[in-house]
Amino acid sequence: MSRKVIDYLEQLLLVFGIFIAFLLLFESKLVVPLWLQPLGRMHPLLLHFPIVMLLIAFGMEFFRFNPPNSSHSFYLLFLRNLWLIGAVLTGTTVVMGLFLAKEQGYDGQTLPWHKWTGVVVFYVALAGYWVRQQAWYQAAIAKGFVSIAALILVITGHFGAVLTHGDNFISGPLQTPESVPFDEAVVFDHVIQPIFEQKCVSCHNPDKIKGELMLTDQQSILKGGKTGKLFVPGQPQVSLLLQRIHLPLDDKKHMPPVGKVQLNPQEIMLLSLWIKANADFKKKVADLPVNDSLRLIAATLLAPVSAPQETFDFAAADEETIKKLTTEFRSIVPLAHESPALSVNFFNKNLYNPEKIKELAEIKKQVVFLNLAKMPVKDADLGQVVAFENLQKLNLNFTDITGKGLKELTSLKKLKNLSLAGTQISIKDLQAVIPSFQNLNTVAIWNTGLTPSEMQQLKKEFKNINFIEGFKDDGSNPIKLNPPQVKNSAMVFENSLAVLLSHPVKGVQIRYTTDGTEPDSIHSPLFTNQTVINNSTHIRAKAYKDGWYGSDVINFDFLKRTYKPDSVRLLLPLNRVHQAEGEKSFFDTKLGTFNANSPAWANNWIGVRNNDMALISEFKKPALVSSVELRIMEEVETGIFPPEKIEVWGGTNPNQLRLIATFKPSIPTQQRPHLLTIVGGKFKPQSVTFLKIVAKPLQKIPDWHSAKGRTALLLVDELLIN
């Protein structure tokens, strides 16, 4: 080769050196344009040349310093040129390989190994080319260097071969293939027996009959072993086989014994389900009912371990077209990255019209799923739907189609799944069209005019089709109604109140009482939205409807508060968490709920623990007060108790108030459910302009409580002055 050519090649080698380093550095961001992909795919073609060249070069290098080679000028020249060309071709191959690796489908552990060993080979060849011209480069170094280089080269080649041909390519013909088509698979032969073969037969075979048990064929399995029969058909729970499997691992009789490969839960379940289904040796998997667990699990087992993604034999639609056709009421999405198949969903029935289906003509080949549920689709529109020749799943739930439209659909050769719930179809329509579908396997028919017996008939008639019948209440398991609700905006009122009770379920009767007795469906008055109350009232109500159990009783306390003071002032501080809105909260008609220990729900509760709750209210116009009540929460478990004592002070001068009344609410004597209640009471009517109320938290929680001796928390959400 002329010096010029060699110069070029050397420079090219250098370029590759930098270029490859660059590609590796930014690999994660690398995007290989479409027109470069063929170059990548030439990697498997080209790679054989550099392998051979480098191997020969390494071989010759090994003997380079041996006479007469060391003085043979052609030998040396040839070797150098071979090395150079080999290295350049290695660089080319590596670049191509990096491009190829960017394509889909190379995800395993092998690729990184192949890539990095390949890169090492290249840089070794590149470095070697210059190093071997140095003065210090001697025989020993050369031999060691090329031996290692050759080894890495062979390893790289091996990983590459694994990538292209798979792991067991060479030993492959010696292994038996395991795949059985689903339709032909027999439960015992292809699901159960393989479990025995993998986990049991190594000890239970004609050559090694442990426990006098063989698990190799039907007769020996039925015969059982030394301890008895293996199973009772239909009764997995008393079957010896499963007993042994379920024993604790350290039990001597546990099978398989410690140290052997154990059964996994799926295998155990399969064995159990098989025995439960009477341990049939002949039954085909495909003959089991569609929803049978044994069939479902067997199906996943029989399918190849990583089921290949379904491939479609049509080209992808243009991205621009998809973008153009996607609107806010019609979504068009590929099934997966780089999949040509599309799924189309319609939303918002006000914007639907048949034209919107027609507009999809450009992607009629690609649409595989179409969801028109709840759109006002008419029979005539189905003429447009038929255009989607590759359609597999069509959802027409709650559309306006009828039996007539169905006939059109039979020309959809690939349709597997058809949803017709909530439509006007009849059993005759279905009987007429189902045989004309070629691939149909699932049909949803709930909420149609079909009666349960018609559904059964369909199921009998078309065994291969999974009919989705949906939930239908047959009245055999009535459930309880929920209680009525109150719709009044506040439960605290000033003079009188029209009570508003309602129930969310249509056609419900509400019965109620005001005297504390439990309402029933016969004696208690029917609530009619005309009940007006003038005093604090405790209403108990229940809901009734035919076909349902009556609801639980619900209690509503409507609280009357005649006087709202013109100003209120707190005399002592409140608990940090239970500030609510300060003194305003006493008269804001906002009531609190349980769970006040959590800051999120403490909103309406005013609380004290370390001091008394004391407030003074002022009435600009003297008020004739005859009762003072506090609405409180009692949550014994968390230490929220009623107050120990309530004092009511009144008068016309805030500095000279006198004690009007003292109340001592009853303190719970044992754990009891949470409670929202009223404490306080009536007294002789007094005319006051100032009213002071002092409530003392319980100072010592009783002895039966886990927090005995401590001070209880007092929570108040409203103050009622009448």
Add this chain to the structure above:
Amino acid sequence: MEKEILEHGLSFNRRRFLSTMSLGLGSVALGSLMIPNLLNGGDMDEAGFTPGIPHFAPKAKRVIYLFQNGAPSQMELFDYKPKLREMMGQEIPPSVRGNQRLTGMTANQASFPLAGSFVDFKQYGQAGAWVSDLMPYTAKIVDDLCIIKSMYTEAINHDPALTFLQTGSQQGNRPSMGAWLSYGLGNENKNLPDFTVLLSRGIGNGQGVYSKLWSNGFLDSIHQGVQFSKGEDPVLYIRDPEGMNRKERREMLDNLAELNQLSYEQFGDPEIAAKIKQYEMAYRMQTAVPEVMDLSKESDDIVKLYGPDCLVPGTYAANCLLARKLSENGVRFVQLYHQGWDQHGNLPFEIQSQAKDVDQASAALVTDLKQRGLLDETLVIWGGEFGRTSYSQGKLTKDNYGRDHHPRCFTIWMAGGGIKPGLVYGDTDEVGYNIARNPVHVHDFQATVLHLLGLNHEKLIFKHLGRRYRLTDVSGKVVRDIMS
């Protein structure tokens, strides 16, 4: 002369240097052709990931996460431990407890008596799964569920545990699972948000939930969860104010968008761009939401299926029904929280009412999705943030006890999209304290959820402050055993 020779040498070297240099630079330039945005420093997504399109064919398109906030006790619901009844009142062996960090609520407790469940269990379904009598409706659908008894987490208190489960980090500030899915899968129905949140509350001891749980974190704010309120009006101000018609509203928004666009061009703040999108979304929601939220057209069968509470806004049952309707209308991620599961004391009383709140409606949701043909494409998840201890917190009596937080094992169930039905996965030891078989870490769970939705959890990445973030942080492996 010498000088000239030297100069010649130098200039020769310079020429060589420059030509070699140019080769090097040339190769870099060539390489940069293949790397978009490298030289202009633009923000780029990771290779192989296009926001809005899954990495591979998904098993599920949508998620409904029925979060049982407060941590339901597995021993009273799904994890049957007859041994605990036998050992009632005995100390938990220290060897079982090991060096488990305890919460401040029981760390000082002198004794740790084992507490057997007050409720009985039976086996249901073809898989023979054990379910307690507190969950009669769930028991009926166990053949549709995959019950995982071997979940475990790292946190021992509610907020960190909840944040960990939802965002993959105990500290917060990261995007929630729903936000990640919105980012990864994009919109299905452009009239509704990708990620919605519904809250309800039982009478049991509750724990707060905070909006950080449905935060978009560092992702674009359009991925943030939209909380629907509990009242009669799930979305406030959804109707146009009186006197304003659709046309005027449209014009107003167009003008506003123009102004916003101007300030976006001036300041370049992405939040302004997000704001424009949000206004548009709100406009479209005005027509879509009333249709979705209308419960009055649900048939009586549906009301009986979910239970009558499904017509009472703000209840768990109503939220389940809404979740179905939202999901049916293309909302990617519907997150429910039912509060009140934190039974430190008074457990037998409180858990009954909590279970009653959720049992029928959760089961109904699965049944309803199934009959609509949506269960195949919808992943339903039921579970809390951690488990509860097998020993009693506070005093143990025959019919009253409490249970403290327990991170080492808890039970959840999943159903639908790509989940193997009728499976009970994982086991705990005889006293329900440690996992005996097939542990599933929170990150494993998250990786599995993403996988079912067609996303590789190692590739769903967002670069923020110079670091690449994932929902599963730096760990997590897909639990293939539970996938069909």
